[in-house]
Amino acid sequence: MIDFSSLNQVQQAARSMIQRDLRFLYTVIRNVDPSKSNYIPSLLPYLGVIVDGAEDWVKSVNNSCKNKLPIPQFTMDEEKFYEQIRTSVKLWQLDYNKIYDLLEQAYSESNDYFGNMCNPIAKKWHLYDIYGVDTVNGALCGNTILCKYYSPFFQYNGNNGEYIKSMTEIGGGYIALFDAVKVYQADDSLKFNMCDYxxxxxxxxxxxxxxxxxxxxxxxxxxxxxxxxNR
Structure with missing residues (x-):
């Protein structure tokens, strides 16, 4: 755990907010089973904002303080990963036509991939799934086309889960260093389901x-x- 005692009041307030965000990530890690939903891919933009933002904050503090905070630095691969997923959250800041084009591209890639996996008759009659949908207590909360956009590194033939795991290990380091290892109370009434369409x-x-x-x-x-x- 880092000694933050030398920070001023403004920096302490920022540190507290970062710690709360990291506690949220820790709560997710402890409660979400990646095999039962696409919660983690859907969360990637926020993961990028939190972890990459924490690194930016530490760099800023270290540039202005005599006593440097000993915190892990991103590798080049991690830097690229977090920049990609952090940028993906800006999708909803774009104008509608741009959003349409980006989602259409991701949709077409999914359609082409799964269409090419089936036999010619099934492909002709469109008897294959194009995308999956996540629900929470029956509410539509995500789809794999959005997940594809939020994961610019995604490869249909790749081991994306292991890649995400390796890239997010540094996030665990930030959680530990900010002493954000207390789990928030989770809503155990949430029921996750998936369906392909x-x-x-x-x-x-x-x-x-x-x-x-x-x-x-x-x-x-x-x-x-x-x-x-927001639960």
């Missing part, structure tokens, strides 16, 4: 990309904030 289970917004899917993704994002973060 596009094949035998037709998408409620149609199997062709359209404005409906963009609006559906906006709804997923709003519900994710309500049900999965």
């Amino acid at each position: 596009g094949g035998l289970v037709k998408s409620p917004v149609g199997n062709d990309f359209s404005d409906k899917f963009v609006l559906f993704s906006i709804l997923c994002q709003i519900n994710f904030l309500i049900f999965c973060i």
